[in-house]
Each structure stands twice: as structure tokens, then as C-alpha cells.
Amino acid sequence: MPTPPTSPVASELRAAVTPGAVIFGRSRALRPTGKVLPEHARTHNRALVLQTLYSAGAQSRADVARETGLTRVTISDLVADLIAEGLVVELGQREDARPGKPATLIDVAREAFHIIGIDLSEHEVFRGAVVGLDGQIIDRDEVCRDGATGESAVLLVEALVERLLARTSTPVLGIGIGSPGVVDPHGVVRSAPNLGWSDVALQGRLAARFALPVHVANDANVAVLAEHGSSDHDDLLLVKVGHGVGAGLIIGGRPVVGGGFAAGEIGHVVVGTDGGPRCACGRDGCLEAWVAAPRLTAQLAELGGDGDTGAAASARDDILREAGRRLGIVLAPVVGALNLSEVVLSGPAQLLDGVFHEAAVDTLRKRTMTEFNRDLRLRMSEQAEDIVLRGAAVMVLSGQLGVT
Amino acid sequence: MPTPPTSPVASELRAAVTPGAVIFGRSRALRPTGKVLPEHARTHNRALVLQTLYSAGAQSRADVARETGLTRVTISDLVADLIAEGLVVELGQREDARPGKPATLIDVAREAFHIIGIDLSEHEVFRGAVVGLDGQIIDRDEVCRDGATGESAVLLVEALVERLLARTSTPVLGIGIGSPGVVDPHGVVRSAPNLGWSDVALQGRLAARFALPVHVANDANVAVLAEHGSSDHDDLLLVKVGHGVGAGLIIGGRPVVGGGFAAGEIGHVVVGTDGGPRCACGRDGCLEAWVAAPRLTAQLAELGGDGDTGAAASARDDILREAGRRLGIVLAPVVGALNLSEVVLSGPAQLLDGVFHEAAVDTLRKRTMTEFNRDLRLRMSEQAEDIVLRGAAVMVLSGQLGVT
């Protein structure tokens, strides 16, 4: 006999809801997350402790216990492991006067590790930095690309990493790289036309050479990680305007990769129904043909003059305003479909942070349902040119210390 | 002293990568998944066993052990629990002749539970069904809405559920409801203008009245769950054309809800840059004004005639082709940004399954980068009118038995 109708099912099987995991058919999606062993739970809780310390700063074991919901005993045990591995340090006793035994402060060993961040997204130069665990740029370096492609470009990257590693005596947690093009989860650059790369196993090569953890991802997908840090939203779209136009997307706190690992590649989506400038890809009116930085600067240059006179300034604004509007047109369906609350714009401020921005916001508002997207924000990034470097560091931090 | 540079971090902290969980700032996103106890692992593994059985069908404990990676001992233990609760049954010995001790087949107790599925998305009628665990429609019923709104519409839903419950003597796993409008994760219909609902706690009311687990979600978001079953993709967009136009989205195997719980609400996104028909919302050229079923049928009716003569048929095709094209225009940025590989169309086949479909595919192809979306498919749903009913059942199945 089956059990009574509902009670056991209702009360005991109350797992977190993940609709779509159980299905009617017999599809592949059925093979779910896989088994979970107690040791996985331990790993998770360890990461939880690290994150709690990382975000809330120095505090006592008892504080961590209260915040995580784990007991003081368990926290002490986990922290002992972390201290033994050098990831956490004791900082001595808390100063302030409270009743009870004084607390021993602990914190992530913020000075004990550095991260190498690499930005391959610029056209003329490969940039890199030594980044601290808190995101500070400690040292930086760059190599001129000089049009290098294929293997020689890979060698340039290796040389840059080599030089950065030589500049720090602190242990390095890992190497993070933001590359243009399509990058798969194994850090293979499937296709990056600008660099002449096709199926370049960047992660594998660097990991083999430097014996360090290496993480590689698309530049815009990396940039959005940096932005996610200073945002309090779990859904975030970052549009990166540079030599091309790309986007990085976080939904429900997780990066979106896409079926062909090409999520965020919106540069060659056609905008509007009234044609547009001819794009390098052969079509008319691609987003990139409207708003890529080289196209905009070229257009502005054609105007001639210094752009300070009334008429020239107005023509300049017209160009930027139209470009901003075109961006808004492309983003509207995405914002609507995903019900995004925050969109961030990253790129040359002198181009984007004015009428371009205004026009994009305005267009987005006019083209989406305000009732659903009432608190929608489209803002400029505050991270300026280091966004990929810092995002690459976040990627390493998250990959090496993160919670499942 | 810290540990040696890299080895412990690299090897021992290899948690699954979830970039963006660890961040530089001190944002809210930091509070991660929370602690994990051994009992959670157990719950997860139990669900894993259920899913393995559910999708692969009757098999031995040893088969399940091999497939899940857990040991035969653990599987036996878990299965004993599941059998005691009536969720799994033994079916006797396996027939085929193989060496070794004959296996005892076990399977999910597919006949032991039914699910109530409710579809509130149609304008004139509320439809409901008793659904089997495998998705079979066992019995169905409906109530005429007759323009009912607000509280009286809620009472109609309750009456429909009541009648369906009376039609089955099998224990009911739960009640799943697909409602139009914006529904939050607690099953509160925040806003459903057609039904005159605003902050109606549908899940709470039904759960209290029927003492069963209740799940409520937006109709398109529910429909995509049904479609996900017969698809082998983990990224899926379903567009549901009916009285309005809505979408349901699954990314990385997880439903997308959106910051304001309004994900998929693309009906009032403006299409193109050349105006369009006036929409009920006051703007010109909303997607809904182009492709909602009532608008299309009205347009076709204006043509007069039986549409079989050459000229009338051609005019009819023009209307449908333009509507399909408009859908493609809105979907292109979404497909590009998410790098979707599969888009499904659900709605009246006589409208959608012809030139409309062709035009949508064609437009989508022309407006996205074929290199990234090479295997993109836009297909009609095969689930016809029961898609919401079956999706609602999937939602219950997943919520009650699913893996975290």
C-alpha cells in the first residue's frame, strides 16, 4: 500500500524548487547535478566560511558561526583547516570592551596571495596586472601587440604573464584572462578573428607552463564579473563597447555561457528595420556598425573642426545620440525577456557618457513596458579601463575559493 | 607561515566554478547558498535516485548504482526509504537471461499519484486536468469564465480544482497552475489585468483550502517546462502566442524569473523602427499589436472571402508573413545575447505553422550571426493545447520530487 496521500511527499520531499529538472520525456537534461557526498558538503561549507570572512571582514569564529548558521564547533574545525593551509590568519584579540571572553579575530589572508589578471580585449596592446585579493591593482605591465596573431600572439601572452609573475614574490592564486572571441568552459579560445585564433587551448598551455590554476573567458563575460561585485543585483547585463561590441550576462547570480559558448555576442545583431551602415560582416545595420568605438570616432573625425562650435557640437551629438538609440533598440527585447533591473555600460567615457547614454536610456524606457521594468537602471561602469583585469581576478578568486 | 604557493589551493579548493559568487565589493550577492548539512546531501541523492528511475524506467538497484555513481549499498538504503514512503515499488524479477543473480526491478510508483494541472491562460475558459506522473492527461474538465474577474475568478479556479480532485481516487501529489500575468515565487499573482487580479495569493489560498502542495507560475513560464521535457537542450525559449504574447525562458537548465518576476513579458516590447499598429498599452508597434492571435484573426477577417482564391490567399500570407517577421526582429537580440540554440513557438497552428513560422525563422537567421548560432532551431511546439496543463504538472513533479 502506498503511504497516505500527501503528508510524506509534501513535508519530507520539500527540496528546493528547480522546475524543469524532472521532466516527462527522457531527455538528456535529466542527468542532473550528480551525487553529493558528505565531503562535498564540507567543501561547500569551507567556501562559505571563506566568503563570509572575505565579504564581512575580520571577525571572530563565533561571529562566523552566527552568520553562517553552522555551530561554533564546526566553524573552529573548518577554520583550523583554513589556517593550516594559509588561507586564513588569526589577527589577535578584539579591542572593544564587551562582557565575556575576548574574541580572537580571524580573516582571509588578504596579503598572502596575489592574482594575475590579463586583458586581451584591446586592439593594440595586451594589458596585465598583479591584483590583490581585494581587487587592488598592485602592479601592472603591458606588451604592444604590433599586429601579432596566431602563435606569436600566444607567445606574447605567455611573456606578459612571465613578466608579471616575476614582479611579485607573493604566492599566486591563479591566472585569469579575458580574451575576445568565443571561449569554451575549458578555456579553449574557439574563435577570435582579431587575434587569428581558432581552437587555441590557452588555459591548457598556460597551466602547463606556469603550473598554476588558469581561467580564461570572453572579455565581456569577464568584465561583468567585476561589475557584479559592486552591484547588489543578481541579474546584470554589461555592454562593453570597444573595438567591437560585446556583452556579459549574469542571471540569477550565474554567468550565462550560451549553447555555443557565444553568449553576449550581440555585435552582429541587426538593429531596426531601416537599414544602416554596412558592417564588416557584410550586412547592413549591425549593432557594431552603429556603435563600435572605431566607427564612432571615424564618424566624428569626418565632421572635422574641433567640435566646439555650435554646429559642430550639434552634429557630434546627433551621431552619438543615434548610436545610443540604436543600442537601446537592441537591448529592449533582451531587457524585456529577462526582466533585467540593471544594465551597465563600459567603454570610452568621452563617447558613451553623455548624449549616447541619455539616448540609450530614453530608448530603452520607451521600448519596454515600464510597469515591469520600473526600477530599470542603465548606468556607466565605474571601473574604467581596469574592468577586465579586475574581472579576471574575480574569476580566479571565484574559481579557486568559490561556493558551488 | 603560509602554505607553499599553489598546490593546496589548486588541488584542494577545486570547487565547481561559479564565477561572480566571490566578489570584490561587499554586496548582497555575497550571501551565498547557505550551509549544507549531510542531511541535505541525503535529500539530494534521494531525488537523484527518483530521477534516474523516472527517466530511465524500471531497472535494478545495481543499475541505479552504476548510473548515479553511488554504491549499491547506499542505493539499497535510499530505495528502502522510498519504498516505505510509497514512491517506489518493486516489480519482481527481470526476465531476460543473464549470468548472475536475477535483478529485482524497481520503478517510480507511476500509478500511485496523480497531479492536478490548471491552465488559466485562455480568455474564455479555465481548463484543468488530472495528469499522470508520466504526463498522460487522465481526465479533464473546464469552467466557462464568462468574464469573471477578481474574487469570482478565484472562486471559479477553486471550483475547478475541487471538481478535478473529486474525479480521481488516487493520491494527488500537488496542484500546478499556469496563470497569465506576473507571478512571484510564492505563488502570489502580482498583476493579471485580464483577470482583474492584483496581489492575489493564489498558492496560499489553494494550499489552505485543499491541504496539498500548490505551485503557481506564469503561463508561458509553465509552458516552457513542458517543452523542456521533450527537448535535449538546457537553454530554451518558448514563445506563447495567444490572447497576448508571452515567453518562458530556461537558461542553463533553470527557469528565469527576472528581477520583478516578469521575465518573458515581451508582449509590449516595441518592434522595429518604422512604427506599427497602435497597441492597447498606448504605444505603436508593440509585439503584441503585431502578432497576438486576436489581432491576427481580426486582420484576416477584414480580408473577407474564404481566403481560398489566389488574391485573398496571398493577402492572408502577407499578413502572417509580416507578423512572423516582426517576431523574428524581437527575438534576434535575445537569441544573440543568450546564444540560444532552440526557440519554440506555441499557439494556434492555423496561424503560426506556415508562412508565419517561415518568416520568423528567416528573419532570425538574417539578423543574427550565423557563425554563433549555427545550430539554431525555431520550431513549433508539439504539445498543442495541453502545453500549460502538462507544464503545470511538470512544475509540481519538479517541486515535490526534484533535485536541488
Next chain:
DNA sequence: GTTTGTTCGTAAGGTTTACTAACAAACGTG
């Protein structure tokens, strides 16, 4: 008919994990 090898399911015992309970140390407060 016997032996051999395979497969299934279960039993016993060990390890890991986090919990509860209890306690000593160290500190304000009255």
C-alpha cells in the same frame, strides 16, 4: 553433474561530518 565466474542485494564495520552538551578561560557588572 560439477565447477567456475558473474551479478545481485545485504550485512558489518569504518570514516567523515556536523551536531549537542559541557566546560574552562576571560571579561564586565553589581
Next chain:
DNA sequence: CACGTTTGTTAGTAAACCTTACGAACAAAC
């Protein structure tokens, strides 16, 4: 100075999964 409070540790317990071992049941080979 007694008392309550807080911290961090010790000791013991419960849960969950593992490894190892075993009996039962069968096919195939001899």
C-alpha cells in the same frame, strides 16, 4: 568578589556514505 556573559575547545553522538565481505542465484564450461 560573586555572577552572568561570551569565546573557543573537548568529548560524545547521530547521520551519511564508504569499503569489505558474504550468501544467493544464475549461466557457461567442463
